[in-house]
Amino acid sequence: MYGLIWRALPGPWAVKLLLSLLLIAAVVYLLMEYVFPVVAPYMPFNEATVTEDGGGA
Amino acid sequence: MVRGTVRTFGELCITAGLVLILFVVWQLWWTDIAANEDNANLADELTSEWADNPRNELPPDPETPFVAEPVDMNSAFGIVYIPRFGEDYYRTMAEGVAMEPVLNRMGLGRYPNAAMPGEVGNFALAGHRVTYGKPLNLIAEMRPGDEIIVQTADGFYTYTFRNFDIVLPDATEVLAPVPDMPEFKGKDRIMTLTACNPMFSARERYIAYAELTDWQPAAEGVPESLADSPAFEKATGGEV
Numbered sequence: 001m002y003g004l005i006w007r008a009l010p011g012p013w014a015v016k017l018l019l020s021l022l023l024i025a026a027v028v029y030l031l032m033e034y035v036f037p038v039v040a041p042y043m044p045f046n047e048a049t050v051t052e053d054g055g056g057a
Numbered sequence: 058m059v060r061g062t063v064r065t066f067g068e069l070c071i072t073a074g075l076v077l078i079l080f081v082v083w084q085l086w087w088t089d090i091a092a093n094e095d096n097a098n099l100a101d102e103l104t105s106e107w108a109d110n111p112r113n114e115l116p117p118d119p120e121t122p123f124v125a126e127p128v129d130m131n132s133a134f135g136i137v138y139i140p141r142f143g144e145d146y147y148r149t150m151a152e153g154v155a156m157e158p159v160l161n162r163m164g165l166g167r168y169p170n171a172a173m174p175g176e177v178g179n180f181a182l183a184g185h186r187v188t189y190g191k192p193l194n195l196i197a198e199m200r201p202g203d204e205i206i207v208q209t210a211d212g213f214y215t216y217t218f219r220n221f222d223i224v225l226p227d228a229t230e231v232l233a234p235v236p237d238m239p240e241f242k243g244k245d246r247i248m249t250l251t252a253c254n255p256m257f258s259a260r261e262r263y264i265a266y267a268e269l270t271d272w273q274p275a276a277e278g279v280p281e282s283l284a285d286s287p288a289f290e291k292a293t294g295g296e297v
Contacts (some may be wrong), residue, residue, distance in 0.1 A: 001069070009137075025237065028079065031076065031079060031083075032083050034086060036083045036084070045188075045190060045253070045257045047253050047259035048154075048160055048184055048185050048225070049160075049168070049183040050183075050227065050231055050232065051227065051229065054237070
């Protein structure tokens with residue numbers, strides 16, 4: 001998988017390296033900014049409230 | 058072919074592991090940074106709002122505190138200082154206990170049916186004990202006599218910590234005007250803080266009870282106990 005990506009990237013290896021780092025940065029950004037906030041409420045350690053159903057808001 | 062499949066499977070497993078590690082980093086480290094920044098901005102906004110609309114009137118009876126007016130859901134209306142949590146500790150508080158946006162971004166959240174600061178009844182706030190700026194991280198360190206100072210547009214309400222309890226997550230009777238006795242109306246001005254317990258678990262709730270012991274209208278300036286504190290300086294820039 002990573003081999004394919006590496007081969008698909010254009011240019012000499014220095015450019016490939018730069019592009020890969022950019023790709024990694026983009027993936028990390030997308031995960032931290034959009035994916036994790038959506039997933040976090042399903043994690044079982046963040047409740048702070050008392051509610052009738054006990055589940056927290 | 059088999060080799061390629063095995064390799065791809067391995068790479069996917071490693072990727073999944075890295076994503077999980079990144080999630081932990083985000084949850085334990087990044088959410089604190091983001092929430093603290095939001096908190097500082099919110100405190101600035103509140104402070105300049107209060108500075109632009111100063112409340113100059115004094116109460117007819119100095120013994121009866123002003124009761125803060127109801128505010129819109131998900132909007133900030135006060136700053137909480139708890140010296141036990143650190144000399145520069147402050148957190149903003151907002152209306153409502155939804156994770157987004159209140160508890161995850163705005164500090165402490167007021168239970169919508171609870172009393173307002175200074176009101177007879179139970180002024181109840183929820184807050185994260187870990188992650189998202191962890192406003193109640195040190196809730197278990199509170200000792201009887203510790204002060205919780207709540208600043209709103211109207212003034213400063215000093216609540217004094219009395220006792221704690223550990224309850225199950227559905228124990229809404231802790232929010233009653235007389236905690237644990239929902240059938241009584243009560244005549245005291247108390248405050249309740251709720252956070253998860255134990256840390257990193259949602260099995261129980263840690264409850265801290267406090268009682269209003271002092272208050273000062275905004276027109277009379279900042280209480281002495283707060284005036285020189287680094288927390289007040291940091292939250293408001295020293296202005297009222």
